[in-house]
Amino acid sequence: MEIFCPTCREGYRIPTAHVPKTARMVVCNSCGTAWKQFFDKQPKPVSRMSESKVFEIMSVRRPTYSKVVLKILREEAALEAKLRT
């Protein structure tokens, strides 16, 4: 895995066999910054999510408004646009 210095962005490559299982204090050879590095497993990329899970999230984030609510939202947006100009 690769770790990066939070101060100077110097990157360090750690062979997988030498990656510790717990957080360690590490020191940047370049600028001397010491920081606590976590060596947890890489978070799963979103694309690995099952389709049903993705659909679930999408449906939660896209609530269905009634026509009345949509009208109010449009009016508010128009008003806001007027105020900004």
Ligand SMILES: [Zn+2]
């Ligand atoms: Zn550094």
